[in-house]
Every structure is written in structure tokens, then in C-alpha cells.
Amino acid sequence: MITKEYSEIHRARFGYLMKRIKNSPLYRSKLDGMELSGVTLEDIHRLPFTTKKELREAGQWGILAVSKKDIAQYHESSGSSGIPSIAWFTRNDLIRGGTQLRRTGNGLTSNDLVLNRFPYALSLPAFYIQEAAWQAGAGIVPSSSRNTITHYPKVLELISQLECTVIAGLPREMELLAETARLLGIDCKSSFPHLRAIWVAGELFADARKRHIENLWGVPVYNFFGSTETGNIATMCSQGSLHISEKDFHLEMLELDSPTPVEYADLGRLVVTTLSHEGSPLLRYVNEDLVNIRTEACSCGHTGRILTHYGRISDLFYRNGVYLTAKDIHESIYSLPNVPAAWNCLQTADGLEIRLDVSDGSLNIRETEERLASSLQLAVNVVDQSGMLLDPAQLTQQEASRKPVYII
Structure with a gap:
């Protein structure tokens, strides 16, 4: 049009x-x-x-x-x-x-x-x-x-x-x-x-x-x-x-x-x-x-x-006659009460495995699985990877690269 x-x-x-x-x-x-x-x-x-x-x-x-x-x-x-x-x-x-x-x-x-x-x-x-x-x-x-x-x-x-x-x-x-x-x-x-x-x-x-x-x-x-x-x-x-x-x-x-x-x-x-x-x-x-x-x-x-x-066509899931897009997954994860500091997911035989790194360590796996499964309408297995997907030390590192010194 x-x-x-x-x-x-x-x-x-x-x-x-x-x-x-x-x-x-x-x-x-x-x-x-x-x-x-x-x-x-x-x-x-x-x-x-x-x-x-x-x-x-x-x-x-x-x-x-x-x-x-x-x-x-x-x-x-x-x-x-x-x-x-x-x-x-x-x-x-x-x-x-x-x-x-x-x-x-x-x-x-x-x-x-x-x-x-x-x-x-x-x-x-x-x-x-x-x-x-x-x-x-x-x-x-x-x-x-x-x-x-x-x-x-x-x-x-x-x-x-x-x-x-x-x-x-x-x-x-x-x-x-x-x-x-x-x-x-x-x-x-x-x-x-x-x-x-x-x-x-x-x-x-x-x-x-x-x-x-x-x-x-x-x-x-x-x-x-x-x-x-x-x-x-x-x-x-x-x-x-x-x-x-x-x-x-x-x-x-x-x-x-x-x-x-x-x-x-x-x-x-x-x-x-x-x-x-x-x-x-x-x-x-x-x-x-x-x-x-x-x-x-x-x-x-x-x-x-x-x-x-x-999202991308390569990220499109198809299950039980329904398409699940990357946007669907993002909407569900970013709507959690405690949005993770980092996350990723992969498709499994039953549904999705979603790995979450919650910065304050307060992840309730069962409650989060229920919320995500209800939102996405498929089985969800949540894996707690707090402290593993994001390295706080790298974020707060303040050592900057410098030009070389030739004459001391």
C-alpha cells in the first residue's frame, strides 16, 4: 500500500x-x-x-x-x-x-x-x-x-x-x-x-x-x-x-x-x-x-x-500450531516483576529453557516458571544462573587503555 x-x-x-x-x-x-x-x-x-x-x-x-x-x-x-x-x-x-x-x-x-x-x-x-x-x-x-x-x-x-x-x-x-x-x-x-x-x-x-x-x-x-x-x-x-x-x-x-x-x-x-x-x-x-x-x-x-x-525469522519458534516470536519472549521476560540483569533461552523438546541472572539473587524459580509458562503458553524450565551470565567486575572496571610512553 x-x-x-x-x-x-x-x-x-x-x-x-x-x-x-x-x-x-x-x-x-x-x-x-x-x-x-x-x-x-x-x-x-x-x-x-x-x-x-x-x-x-x-x-x-x-x-x-x-x-x-x-x-x-x-x-x-x-x-x-x-x-x-x-x-x-x-x-x-x-x-x-x-x-x-x-x-x-x-x-x-x-x-x-x-x-x-x-x-x-x-x-x-x-x-x-x-x-x-x-x-x-x-x-x-x-x-x-x-x-x-x-x-x-x-x-x-x-x-x-x-x-x-x-x-x-x-x-x-x-x-x-x-x-x-x-x-x-x-x-x-x-x-x-x-x-x-x-x-x-x-x-x-x-x-x-x-x-x-x-x-x-x-x-x-x-x-x-x-x-x-x-x-x-x-x-x-x-x-x-x-x-x-x-x-x-x-x-x-x-x-x-x-x-x-x-x-x-x-x-x-x-x-x-x-x-x-x-x-x-x-x-x-x-x-x-x-x-x-x-x-x-x-x-x-x-x-x-x-x-x-x-524479531528475526531465524528466532521464530513453532509449536502446537502457534508461532512464537522473539518479541513474544522479550515481552514475557521484560514483564517479570524482577527483570533479570542478563538472560538467554533455547528451545527444548518440551518448550523453552530460560536462563536468568537476577542481580540481587532473589529469583523464585517456581513462581517465574509459572508466570512465563502462562504468558508464553508453553512449558518453561527456568535455570538460575545468577552471577554467571553477567560479570559485575567487568562492568565496574575502570582501568582504561593508555597511549604507550616512549620517553620516561
């Missing part, structure tokens, strides 16, 4: 996409021999899908659709679901990504100072956040995760001393920072009076997880949905809805067990066509995410479609 508000822009950008997509070696080969003259957005169902396997086989240069002189940045995913996904970005791509993020529910102003906890490495989000801040005239505190310079106590110190107004990072980083604060005797709700919002991306973000992190920090949390290959697809509003950037993407859903497109479904596999991306455009890319896309009025005033993310 194409929203009426954006239909002409949508169609025009699709036409431009089809003119330039053959600059990519992957699509020059993939579309070879197809009659594409006169193809419009209404004909998109006639065009082939693009799979993650094809992108990986094409390699770094096989997906590049601009000349090397137009490249601004190269990015890779963390590879959490396998081989890293890759993408090229022009300067226009980065500017557009920053503009999309600025549509979040709380926005940014020149009075903001944003602590950017996303990794400043090959991953994309840190640079989108930085671009959004610069466009708004806001300042940036680059505090990359996964390094030995900005360790957790140092980041908490920076938030306080620099009077940061926004923190951006993975949802897990927000949880770990809050757990570090607890271990150090710091109350996140009262110790950072200038903090007004948290921005997250890069992980499944169920409603219960949103409420949990907001309860830890005492400020609203806003999520962004996208991927390295596509850039940011949807931005969360003040009401907690993910609104699609309709001008930049054409989204479809497929049935769970077939390549049949569906317009309306409770759950479908996401297919993404990047209408405006220049560096490495994608045509009908099946990105392996499970989503629901619906058209409904939002009290924030946005009139476009709303997207709900349910």
Missing part, C-alpha cells in the same frame, strides 16, 4: 531507482534480459527478490552503484546472525539518514549534548546519530562502546559532568549502564537531572523492554528500526509507534512460509526496496525480519503507516 500523501514522490523515486540500479554489478547481472522500460511501482511484483545470500556472494564491490569518488563511508553489521552484511553510503545517504532520525518523538535542538554510545567502528548507527545531531546544531560526546577507553564508569561520569541531555546506543548498553550505576550506588533517575531522552537501535525493542529501560532511567526512550544494508526505515514517535519513512522506502510483506506477498497480515517477512539510497540500492530485499505493517491514525498526528518488529 502506498500512502496518498507520498504517492507521487514514491513513484518518481522508484523510477529514478530503476534507472540507476544497473550501475550495481549485482543488479546488472540479476536484471539482465528483463524488459524494464516503462516499469512502474505498480509493476514491482514482477521484479525479482534480492536475498541476503545474494548480497554476500556479490561481495563488497558487487553491490556498489556509484563511482569510488562518490563514496563517503563503508559499513558492516556486527554479524550477530552470521556473516556481516555490508553497505556503501554517499554523503547524501548519510545526510538523509540523519534527517530521518531527527523525526523522532523528542527531536534535537542546538541546546542538546548527545552522548553517542554506539560503536564508532564499521557499524552504521553512530554516524547517523552524529549526523542528526550536527544537523540540529547539537553537540556530540563520542563514547563508543566495546572499547577500553570509555568504560562504563567513565560513561556515567561523562553523562553527569557534561550534563548530557540525550544518550544514544544499543538497548543492551542502556541496561548495562544502569546496572553499573546500581553497583556503584548511583540512582539513574536522580543523578542525571539534565538527561531528557534515550535513543536506541540495533536490537529487538519490545514494548515491555521500552518500559523497563524508561523505569531504570526515568526518561522516555525512542527506538529506530533499520539495518546496515537499508539504513533507517522507521522512527519512533512520542506515542511509541514506529513510523515508516515512506519517501525513502517501499515495503512489502511475504507470507511466513512462501514468497507470496500479502498486504495485510498479523505477521509477515519484510521486503525492502530502498528508493533513495545511492551507494548500494536494494530492490525487493528480503531482510529476514518479521514485521507487521498497518495503516492507522496515530495520536502524534503522523498519517503514514506503522511498523511493529517481531
